[in-house]
Amino acid sequence: ADRDIEPEYLAEQLRARSLPPLSQRLPKRPRIVRLKQMGRTPGQYGGTVRTIIGSAKDIRFMTIYGYARLIGYDERLVFQPDILEGFQSENDTVFTFTLREGHKWSDGSPFTVDDFRYWWEDVLLNKDLTPGGGSMVLRVDGNLPRFEVLDEWTIRYSWDKPNPDFLPNLAGPQPLVLVGPSAYLKQFHKDYQDQFRLSALMQEQRVKKWADLHIKMSRTYRPENPKLPTLDPWRNTTAPPAEQFIFERNPFFHRVDENGRQLPYIDRFVLNVSSSSIIPAKTGAGESDLQATGIDFADYTFLKDAEDRYPVKVDLWKMTRGSRVAILPNLNCGDDVWRGLFRDVRVRRALSLAIDRHEINMAVFYGLGVPSADTLLPESPLFKPEYANAWIDHDTERANALLDEAGLQNRDADGIRLLPDGRLAEITIETPGESSVDTDVLELVTDHWRKIGIALFIRTSQRDIFRSRAMGGRIMMSIWYGMDNGVATADMNPGQLAPTMDDQLQWPLWGMHYLSHGSQGKAADLPEAIALTELLGRWQRSAHMAERTEIWQQMLAIYTQQVFSIGLVNGTLQPIVRTSRLQNVPEKGLYGFDPTCYLGIYMPDTFWLSGEQV
Amino acid sequence: MTAPLPPPGAPLQHYVSTAPFDPMSIEAMTDAQAKIHLASQARLMWWKFKRHKLALASGIFLLVLYGMIIIAEFLAPYNLHTRNVDFIHSPPQRVHLFHDGKFVGPFVYGRQMKLDMESLKRIYTNDRNDVQPLRFFCRGDSYRFWGLIEGNVHLVCPAKDGQMFLLGTDRLGRDVLSRIIYGARISLTIGLIGITISFVLGIVIGGLAGYHGGLFDLLVQRVIEVLQSLPSLPLWMALAAIMPVTWSPILIYFGITIILGMLDWTGLARSVRSKLLSLREEDYVLAAQLMGAKSGRIIGRHLVPGFMSHLIATATISIPGMILGETALSFLGLGLRPPITSWGILLTEARSVSVIAFYPWLLFPMIPVILVILAFNFLGDGLRDAADPYR
Amino acid sequence: MLRYILWRIAAMIPTLLVISALVFTIIELPPGNFFESQIAELRAQGETVNLQEIEELRHQYGFDRPPVLRYFHWLGGMLQGDFGYSFEYQLPVSEVVGERMWLTILVSFVTILFTWVIAFPIGMYSATHQYSWSDYGLTLFGLLGIAIPNFMLALILMYFANIWFGTSIGHLMDQKFLGEPMSWEKARSILSHLWIPVIIVGTAGTAGMIRRLRANLLDELQKQYVMTARAKGLHPFRTLVKYPLRMALNFFVSDIGSILPSIISGAEITAIVLSLETTGPMLIKALQSQDMYLAGSFLMFLALLTVIGVLISDIALAFLDPRIRLQGRSTK
């Protein structure tokens, strides 16, 4: 009977006894994924799934797709212990984690509290390895947590104040790392390895410092080291540089289906590196078995057409961004007159009202998107229609009236408004211009704004100088995505609504100020922005669902009413292409980096290849 | 009156021509000959050029084209930016003359669009009942002639409230034909400047180096080596990055073209140089030197003409580079950008497999490119022949 | 001659030094550096970056030091065969390049061969059959090659090769052979993919060659010495090859120096579109992400090729034309 549930792929190794049988590979209490309950079908082992990535760096998608986290989200974005057998959080201040007994790394070595301890004491607290003192998330008011090993299977991280970011970060696409395979990694650690061997290894890996060696060999997000034991469903077998990366099943993976079959079903994931421009073409030629990245809504027709020629299936998922395209007036812009205008909420509202979102939706998205402000999607429990509908009517008259009120009543012969200092009201929008959607949308907006007497010019500049230009106030306005996470729950950090990052193009200096704890940038001086920052602070200190929800609502209301970012259309669709043999891929889903981890929360380890094409 | 030949092998008789003989007489010139011998060399070349019909036709074609770009606003049925969101990716419409067997003059059938939500395709059908006669010298989209004079007269426009997309529309429902007409402006002008610069530099520097040799040649050679070693793409990237961002894209493109023109002379300079290295040993060069000709003159009047064919061929071959120069850059996210339009941009915008599969009419800008290139080449042929003394 | 060659090789050293300084400047010119573009890119995906870690890296690679120092560091490294470190790949440059170099050389070599094999006969034919229909036809054919932008041609060929012959889209081989050692199957796969880039890159150069060869030959064909050769009873083809062609080769030979680099860089965009496993896309990417040592080493390699090419070209020129070799400067 055991034979049945062993993957054929491992048969050889099993026969050679280089691998123990399944029962010894699994933890005592593996995570049982009940597919039937999820509305999916339990499947069979086997097969290879090919997918295409745009650059070798993108092997990190496997960490995201694999989505093995200490704690992860389920499809409804509720926390679930995954690698952990269980976890407890007391007021978001004390977190107790329980490990699965008998859980093993992909090389068969046991996964224990020692691995946590190693990472905490020898990596995070090591000045060489973590010169910065660890991630911001680990620090509440600058203080690291206490780390305790409670027993053989239990550990605890505790802070004095609540750390609501802790769990979301563990569950995120780019998770906070708390653990590493200490047995393997110790050979690269100065404290555990003798100097001679260490320098030999450094020589071999061509690094100059032992810390670099350790960092290089222990990188998990971009799993470039094939020897590094992992807890993911698939482990990399190819060392870069390569044009093709092969990931094979982790024989010690901790999940099983209800029939006792070990996940993942699929034996191998093959990632081919192609230039991003031909990913759609290759996908349309049936050269990918599962493709979500590198293809765009604009490619849908072509991909759909391929269904006739190749055994592929194209589904459309919903993107989770707050807005597919948003226009961001730079409140820190260097031009005094314009900065003043942009800080005037009437101007922002007028600009928003002038846009005909319906036309944009029809022209660029086949009417499949939803005209909306830059806010949460209906999928979010925090969603309210008034946020989405704030200032999105196409109302040129009102917009004109608002602008007149704001002191732009004078116009030149062509009907372009004049600034108070007599210049023409000409706005230059900058875009990295990587996708034609941006420029197309801007062409439409140009016409819309012409009707309210604002001339719009489009300028494209390279992405990397974009940021520094925005910081220097040299960008007046830019076009970018809306909120990263449009399906947030109250448990997730509302930082995206407040000036917290230097790459928030509507207020980069304020963001920098926050990010650098006041050492760089400028403090926000707009009351509404200050209010947002304060609300964020309250959320961070709060440990109660209701309070957090209330804070979220307030922030959303301010953000949308103030039109800090002019959202255009959201809920746009993302094609997901799969071979028709691939089962269990949901037809509808939410597509985004954070929090859904692209395909991650839909558990690609439960996808399987059926014999016949469906 | 000719000398008779004796039969084969027989002894030759003494023959004396009896025709009247006057050593001072010169054959009379025909009018045509007289005209020719009085003509200047330029005129002679023009006559020779005219004999090459294809070259003549090409020349006229190009003249017309350059004439057209002056009045692009008038010729284009739509404005460059006019969008028709209801007619996105509409295939080309055909111009008909007869409807139901009756002559109605040029017209197009109206179109209906259906969105196929399954494949997200826009499906267009001709409405056979909706006859939309074209209008000529009509009022349509308003424009600013050369950005100065308001106007709205077009050569041809669609029927009132009708559409006419003779070459189809793009992803924003813009008329491809109009965009091609507008695009000609940039495509046929800016690159030419770069070429001119690089040609002048190439010939002058290469010429001097080849003709004089010595230290100057050595120096030029090293400079060429250095410049040739820097591939153009990184240069473009670096230049584009340091150009002031406040410049308009067209100015930047212009600037880059000029700079590149100033760097691009090396290949030509090398071939000029090496050709001159051998040509300068010819006696006629010596003759010119002995007459006291300066190097500029010798290079310009004696050596370069001997090299004209090559120069013409090189120039005509560089034309496509000039027209399509920006495509490579746009590809890398540099160079020209919308809203400025050129044929290269139009093609870059059409850069995806779905275009080839579903909207092949977006590739139409290739046709003017090809035509212009052919025309320049045939023109070059004609010029070559005109300059060729052996014809 | 031997002395001349030695002298020229010695002269290459300062040239290369100048080039290296220029290359370094070019890579340094764009504002920002690798780390900033890295941050920008990660942020674009929604990922977070540890600024302190970046700061650390910046220090480690000397980006807090003045560029001049870094230049000498880089130069010194190259002289010792250390081409620096690729930030992007987090590997020494020499390891990053790997198989790509050979494939690049393969593609370039075949392309050059293709260009010559096509251009020479056509150019000669066109010159001897001036204004015949075949001349026009071949001219048209050649010009199409340059009239259609490479990326367009690449897309079109790729699309139809896939539809008609089932050739997999892009790349130099079927993906299953990636990373495999060379085998018959792999070689076949490479061959079945190779023609597309070769045609695309080749056609662009072919037309130029044809037209210039034709023009030069037309000039030479009228010369008196061709008549002499005909008077000897030499076969027209042999005449063409031995006399006018050799004269006409002058331009061609003088261009040798730039053939390789121009093929390599001309192929870059094609290589990106077709996602070829050659160095072109890597170079562009390195330039874009300001992976400066990788880009710098590539550029220096191209420069070396050019400089050697120019040397070869000069020697060949002297070899080709005894007037340059022997008379040179005697009259002046």
Added chain:
Amino acid sequence: MKSESDLLRIENLGISFSMLGGRLQVVKGANLRVLPGKVTALVGESGSGKSVISQSVMGILPNTAKVTGKILFTDPIDGRSTDILQLSRDGPEIRALRGSRMAKIFQEPMTSLSPLHTVGNQISEVLAIHTDATKDERRAKTEEMLGLVGFAKPSRTYDMYPFELSGGMRQRAMIAMALICRPALLIADEPTTALDVTIQAQILELLRDLQHKLNMAMLLITHDLGVVANMADEVVVIYHGEIMEAGPVEAIYRRPQHPYLKGLMAAVPHFDMKPGERLKALREVPVNSNTLWAKKKQIENAPEILLSVRDLVKAYGIRKSGLFGKQDKTLVKAVDGISFDIRRGECLGLVGESGSGKTTVSKILMRAITPDSGSVTFDDGRGKIDVLKAQGDELMELRTRIQMVFQDPVSSLSPRMTVQNILSEPLEIHGLGDNAYRLEKVRALMQAIGLDQRYLNRYPHSFSGGQRQRIGIARALALGPQLLICDEPVSALDVSVQAQILNLLKDLQKELGLTYLFISHNLAVVDYMADRIAVMCGGRIVEIAPREIILRDPVHPYTRSLLAAVPFPDLDRPLDFETLKMGGASDQHSWGAQFAGDGDSETLAPADLGGGHLVLAHRNADARELRSW
């Protein structure tokens, strides 16, 4: 061997060129034949269509030419006749004939060779095409042939490039190329124009030899009626594309009837012309030198010596074959210590062996070649100019005062400039006059050299050899120089046009005080033109003296043999090939001890025989001893 048929039979040949503005008929209904083993000479005015006829026989006319009529070639080997005009342009039949059964010596040897291939390569190629000889055999045969045409070191010549050879040497290479396959028909278009008389005689002897041994027939095109008299069996006289008179050589020479032929005969310069006697040109073009040049003010008390040359030396390194061969240190002295003076208003004739360095000397004077040592001073009364060091304005000035007529007219004319541009260029360079003035001047020049105005818009390649040569002269005259260096200025001209040009030059000398350095192989011409004559051999001047003295009383053995080798246009004074055959004239060992330098030039020095007569001899030889030799 008595043959029943003509080897070559040209019937009613018409040739026209298509030009802008219509066709140009250059040959009109010519009839002509060549018997096997016999020589038919074709003589006629420059530009009358001789070369074109010969090209049509070979089937190598340019594309723009159209031919009518018949050209029958009957190969004596199999007696088959072919009409050459019916054969396809470069088809196998005609190729089998070309080079092997019929061969051509081109009129312009300077440009008829490819500059990129060695002489040997180009000659042996004929063998490669028509025989199965191996590479070594070909080389051996070629070297043998090169020896036959008078190259002293054939194996060295084999590996030389055409531009390393002197004009006469190239012509000989051309001859070797034509003869190497021993053709049945040789078309010799001015085969000896660039050769000095001794070598000319050697070549003529060689041709006769082949004619007798191999029954080779020859179509000989030449202006030198002396050569015709010595070689031809039948003579055809052509004028403006039409045949004026034809017949056996006896008839033509003894009973010339047509006025043109009579005019030709009369125009031949001969040695016993009285001082001041003018040549009788067929057309005497009255040249008003004032329309050509404003009379220059004669400079008061200008020095007598205009140009003074001292100890010029120019050596060329001998190259080992191969690209990487090191430069050999052994040098060939093309010019070996030459000194002479040219007086104002005189004409110094320079004659000498082919390859003796005449052209080199003249080019040194023009600053076209830098000598290894020596000095050249130019002084026309406005101050001395060191020619070899002049720079800037001084050099520019010099360029207007010294001009040169190139030995090779073809290559010295820019192929892409019309005659008009060529002739007006010197004026443009020196910024003389406006366009109208220049045009007028160009017309006057054209008239002076006897070319019609309708040629103004033609390119050099469409002219006959003689026409081109005249254009070269006109160009040199355009600036009105004080010293004119003429390198074989009339070699391609028929005697009547030659007379016209020589008279022109003489007139200019008289009226404007022009000074000439006149290089020529034609001793009669030199005799007519020169006041003093210098004889060069092996890079040195072996004898220099006033013209009467040197011709009546030559001292140096080389000068003597030169004079002995002059062919006369007189059937009763045939060349004595037998005596000429004995040893090359320039072979020092046949010269006698007083003159031979034993390979060491130091031992020789000019000996003064009085009256401006210098001769190169052993330092210790005295005058009497020299004369008595």
